[in-house]
Amino acid sequence: xxxxxxxxxHSTCSDGSSTPEGVVQRAARLGLQVxxxxxxxxxxxIPEAQQxxxxxxxxxxPGAELSAQYGGRDVHILAYFxxxxxxxxxxxxxxxxDERRNRAERIIKRLNRLGVKVQFEQVLAKADGASIxxxxxxDVLVExxxxxxxxxxxxxxxxxxxxxxxxxxxxxxSEAIGVIHQxxxxxVLAHPxxxxxxxxxxxxxxxxxxxxxxxxxxxxxxxxxxxxxxAEEHGLLKSGGSDCHGDARGDAIMGKVQVPVSVYxxxxxxxxxxxxx
Numbered sequence: 140x141x142x143x144x145x146x147x148x149h150s151t152c153s154d155g156s157s158t159p160e161g162v163v164q165r166a167a168r169l170g171l172q173v174x175x176x177x178x179x180x181x182x183x184x185i186p187e188a189q190q191x192x193x194x195x196x197x198x199x200x201p202g203a204e205l206s207a208q209y210g211g212r213d214v215h216i217l218a219y220f221x222x223x224x225x226x227x228x229x230x231x232x233x234x235x236x237d238e239r240r241n242r243a244e245r246i247i248k249r250l251n252r253l254g255v256k257v258q259f260e261q262v263l264a265k266a267d268g269a270s271i272x273x274x275x276x277x278d279v280l281v282e283x284x285x286x287x288x289x290x291x292x293x294x295x296x297x298x299x300x301x302x303x304x305x306x307x308x309x310x311x312x313s314e315a316i317g318v319i320h321q322x323x324x325x326x327v328l329a330h331p332x333x334x335x336x337x338x339x340x341x342x343x344x345x346x347x348x349x350x351x352x353x354x355x356x357x358x359x360x361x362x363x364x365x366x367x368x369x370a371e372e373h374g375l376l377k378s379g380g381s382d383c384h385g386d387a388r389g390d391a392i393m394g395k396v397q398v399p400v401s402v403y404x405x406x407x408x409x410x411x412x413x414x415x416x
Contacts (some may be wrong), residue, residue, distance in 0.1 A: 141236075142400040144173040145393055146200065147217065147352065147380025151267070152176075152184035153204075154274040156385030159184035163191035163199060169394040173403045175200035175219055175380070180222035180235035181270040200403070204329060206235070207350075208309040209346070210339050214328065216315045217352065217378065220410045221324035228322035238308030239271045239373070246276055246310065249303040250296060255285055273297045274384075312346040325349040325410045327378045332362050337369075344373050349409065354379025354396050376409040377402055 149155035150162050157165065159176055162184075166174045174197060176188045192199035203218045223240060247259045257341045265275045273333040277292035286292040310318070316326040327350035329395055340351075353366045354377075363379075370377045379398035387390055 142172040143170070143394060144398050144400050144403045145171055145206075145380045145383070145396065146173070146175040146202070146219070146378050146398065146403065147177050147355070147382045148174055148393065149204075149382070149384045150176060150184045150188070150300055151269055152181045153178035153270040154272040154384060159188035160191040162385075163195055163197050164187050165393055166197050167195040171394055172400050173198040173200060174282060175202040175217075177202040177204045177217055177380075179204050179272060180206060180232055180234060180239065182221065182228065183269075185223045193338050198403075202324075203232070205315045206307060206309045206354050207312045207315045209312050209343055212334055212339060213307075213309065214312065214334060214343070215330065216312060216319070216348070217327040217329045218319040218322070218324045219327060219378070219388055219406055221319060221322040223322075225322035231318045235269060235308065242305050242307050243276060245305045246273070246297070246303050248278075249305065250280075250299045253296070253302055255280070255296070255303075257283060257285070286361065311413070312348065313344050316347045316349075320347075320413075323414060325376060325406060325412075325413060327376065329348075329405075330355045330357060330358050330382065331366055337365075338396055340369060341373075344375070348375065349413070352374030352379060353377045354402075356381050356383075356392050356396055358396075364392060376406050378406060 150159045176184055182203050189199045201221050201223045205216045207214050207216050247345040250257050261279045262275050265278050279287035280286045282291040288339055328348050329352050351370050354363050381392045381396045382392040
């Protein structure tokens, strides 16, 4: 069987349910050769994941998933091969962390005004030092008996346009790409199918994106073929992964997106070429 990789994974350092070490352990059991830990607006899990990877024989690419906005739409940009100790990256992500906390507080206030009894301290405890996100609030709502499932929490309260929804702090794609480049990484547009229209893609190319996620759990084969053709037409790097958040965040999908190790090798070559320019 061809060596496979998974370059889009989350841990408890953002909204995943497995620790960074646990993510690597599962990858090793599945026989994955290379993974990337791409927590939302966080690189804090990288040292733990890399240490586990050295022990278990899994290459761990240091990564993150940054929030941005383009044309009024939220978009996510994957960072690969970043220096996770870079001052500029750490400072930018610290701003994201502060804004995530502020957003969570605003959501809690909205829920309270709706008569939903939930406290911000409960959300802090659930996040346990991780990058705070709506899934943590959803977990608290489920544990408090307000909702039957996280999906119901998003449908009733937390999803876009719902009663407790609050906008989040985001950069423009060019700003996020600049942060990634300054940290020595390459920037890849995540899961394009989720933006519901490909009409934003040429504009994001103009913003300076290095690549596009061709293979993703939400991409049907026809979608992957379309994005692969788009990447080739625009000279973009290609990436792919499951976007797995762990057992407690839906199905255990790590490794189910068939991404060959050559994708990792080409991404690395693209990063090396960019740094040499």
